[in-house]
Amino acid sequence: MLDRPTPEAAEPLKMLRTLCMALPAATERISHGEAAWFVRKSPQFAMFADHHHDDRIGFVAAAPAGAQQDWLARDPKRFYDPPYVGGRGWIGVYLDVEQDWEEVADIVEDAYRTVAPKTLVTQLDAERQPE
Template sequence: MKKADLARLRALCLALPEATERVSHGEPAWFVRKAPQFATLADRHHDDRVSFWAAAPPGAQQDWVQRDPGRFFVPPYVGGRGWIGVHLDVPQDWNDVADIVEDAYRTVAPKTLIARLDDGE
């Protein structure tokens, strides 16, 4: 994985109100405060691909995968809960990645933090 891609993903995640990062299952992962988790890196952890997995609102996983199955997939373990996987070893539209990260955060964050996000924080 390119260090620049990880830096870009990290910046998107940590720009959200009270988002934190720590290692989970040997990979960088992002949380709202100490929990819940909203995204995680999967650097060849489960296959030979570099990707990240993110929480998603109902229906979003199916929409992304149908839109571009070369970039998006149903990840193991958390895919049954609606999480979306994003391959980072293919060319990316980082606006899509930013949307997915924000949706992931909104999916798990408390209303008070979502209000702060909506207020432009």
């Protein structure tokens, strides 16, 4: 786990961690100096960004085809095209602005679904079914 996030990043990191770790076979480890989440040991589906490349707090996440453009068109003050992984369609989400955490949860789940094997996606779907 990340030892010392900045004080303003501690709560968003905790909330993001809760969303990511609720997914089947999700793991967390440090990648590029930040908390990052993977399906088992690999592939990565999200990474926290505590002033990593700028003066902002946020995270980046894998995204299905076309989703990055959709989120950017909705609100460029809350979403961004992240350096390095934006060219692969990942979406950046600012966490130092007011966010809709239901939308953040959707982005995290979509990121997971984008990289997870079908067996884990099937498991997630089964867990999401009302009883």
